[in-house]
Amino acid sequence: MKLFSIYNFASLALVSALSVPTSITPVVAPAPMAAKINVVATTPDLAALAMEIGGDAVDVKALAKATEDPHFVDAKPSNIVTLNRAEVLIEGGADLEVGWLPPLLESARNDKIAVGAPGRISASAGIRMLEIPSTLDRSRGDVHALGNPHFLIDPLNVKIIANTIAEHFALVRPASADLFKANLKKFDATLDTKYAGWQKQMAPFKGAKIVTYHKDFVYLAERFNLDVVETLEAKPGIAPSPAHLAQVIGTMKAGNVKVILVQPFQNRKTAETVARQTDAAVLDMAQQPGAIKGTETYFQLMDYMINTLATALQGKK
Numbered sequence: 001m002k003l004f005s006i007y008n009f010a011s012l013a014l015v016s017a018l019s020v021p022t023s024i025t026p027v028v029a030p031a032p033m034a035a036k037i038n039v040v041a042t043t044p045d046l047a048a049l050a051m052e053i054g055g056d057a058v059d060v061k062a063l064a065k066a067t068e069d070p071h072f073v074d075a076k077p078s079n080i081v082t083l084n085r086a087e088v089l090i091e092g093g094a095d096l097e098v099g100w101l102p103p104l105l106e107s108a109r110n111d112k113i114a115v116g117a118p119g120r121i122s123a124s125a126g127i128r129m130l131e132i133p134s135t136l137d138r139s140r141g142d143v144h145a146l147g148n149p150h151f152l153i154d155p156l157n158v159k160i161i162a163n164t165i166a167e168h169f170a171l172v173r174p175a176s177a178d179l180f181k182a183n184l185k186k187f188d189a190t191l192d193t194k195y196a197g198w199q200k201q202m203a204p205f206k207g208a209k210i211v212t213y214h215k216d217f218v219y220l221a222e223r224f225n226l227d228v229v230e231t232l233e234a235k236p237g238i239a240p241s242p243a244h245l246a247q248v249i250g251t252m253k254a255g256n257v258k259v260i261l262v263q264p265f266q267n268r269k270t271a272e273t274v275a276r277q278t279d280a281a282v283l284d285m286a287q288q289p290g291a292i293k294g295t296e297t298y299f300q301l302m303d304y305m306i307n308t309l310a311t312a313l314q315g316k317k
Contacts, residue, residue, distance in 0.1 A: 037173050040086040040113075042097050043070050044288045045152050046123060046161075048298045050090055052187050053165045057176040058088075063101075066291035067264040071237070075100045083108035086119070088172055090165065093124035096149035118171035123161045127151050130218050153287055154219040155195045155302065162187055194299055198306045199224070205313040209257045211248065211280070213266040216287065220305070229255055232270055239267075245274060252278040259312045261285040281312045 039060045041047035047062035054060065061082060064073045070092065083089065083104055091097055105113070112119040129147025151157045166184040170177035206225040210217075213232045221228050230251050234244035251257070258280045262271045271282045285305055286292050295301040 034173065034175055037087050037169065037176075038085055039088045039090065040082055041090040042073075042092060042101060044290055045298065045301070046090045046092065048289045048296075048301075049158065049162055050088075050165060052298065053162055053180055053183050054169055055179060055183050057173060057179055058169070063104075064288075066286065066288040069263075069265040070096055070288075071099060073097070073100045075104055079104050080107045083113065084110050086110060086113050088119040088121065088168065089113035090121040090123060092149055092152070093122035094127075094129060094146040094149040094151075095144045096124075118168055121165060121168045123164070124149065124151070125164055126160050127157050130222065131215070148215060148218055150216040150287065151219045153217065153302075153305070154223045155191060155198065156223065157219065158298065159188060159191055162191075190299065194302065198302065201306055201310050202226075205310065208259075208313050209255050210259045210261060211252060211257055211274075212261045213263065213271060216263065217261055217285070224306075224309075229257060232260070232267075232274065240270060245270070249274055249277050252280060258315065259283060259309070263287060264291050283308055283312055285309075 034057070036056075037054065037058045039047075039050050039054060039058045041050055041060060041062045043064045044062045044066045047060045050058060050060045063075075063079055063082070064070055068074070086108075089105075091101060111117065114120060124146070129151070131144075132147040133145065152161070162184055166180045169180045202224040207227055209227045209229045210221070211230045211232065212228055215228075215231055215233075215236050218228060220226070230248045232240045232245065232248060234240055240248075252274070257278065260271045260275055260280050260282050262268050262282060262284065264284070264286050268282065268284075274280070275282045284292060285308065286295070287301075289298060289301045290296050292304060295304045
């Protein structure tokens with residue numbers, strides 16, 4: 001009898017508890033966040049712009065290293081996997097990557113980043129290209145049929161490219177279109193302020209003569225009114241000969257040229273040899289964010305380039 005009473009009491013208590021009305025609001029799982037866009041850029045500068053515009057809505061990876069010549073990237077099998085999984089591909093275009101990107105894309109077989117798809121972005125679209133050859137003659141060296149592809153160091157070109165990226169991101173992920181628009185507006189405002197400062201900083205050096213290793217600073221020179229009087233390469237992509245270097249030295253002495261610009265993958269020893277005979281400064285002028293410490297973003301890179309140039313043109317080594 002005692003056992004029965006205990007059991008009966010427990011049963012009644014359970015029934016009573018279950019029958020009591022409750023005001024507890026059911027827990028509703030939050031809506032899942034939209035997956036980030038998987039973006040692949042051919043070069044770090046394009047990757048940096050993609051991160052500025054995409055913000056928290058994108059994951060970005062660059063195929064080329066910051067210290068690597070974008071013409072001759074060391075393509076790896078892992079790049080094929082990366083491109084196969086991409087929703088967006090940002091390329092420089094204008095044949096910048098023509099020697100290594102097409103075979104990777106052919107193997108990746110990804111329609112999302114095929115030419116003409118919303119996920120395929122060519123940075124050269126809408127850019128006023130310089131040095132478009134009238135005829136193609138391979139005896140003149142590595143000449144680009146569509147014009148000089150080193151246009152990202154002109155801030156006004158970057159403004160065009162950032163807008164193109166925002167438009168394509170919005171097509172690929174319409175739900176985040178407002179975010180991309182807001183990020184673009186912020187980027188443009190910062191760029192306008194920075195550009196005004198860079199122009200003011202470079203104004204005292206209008207018409208200043210410089211020498212570069214390769215024809216890779218023509219857009220920067222045009223934007224900031226500099227005069228590239230010689231390149232250490234006699235022809236694009238062709239190693240300089242002693243005779244050509246002698247000519248460069250003569251030109252520099254005659255014009256009192258005191259600045260030589262080189263990138264990390266170019267032969268700095270050659271530049272230093274010329275500099276010793278002309279009392280010039282050799283400037284490390286990487287065009288890719290991250291190649292030099294403290295230049296991980298586009299604005300940090302441009303600040304470094306303008307500050308370095310202005311200091312050298314003032315005669316300070």
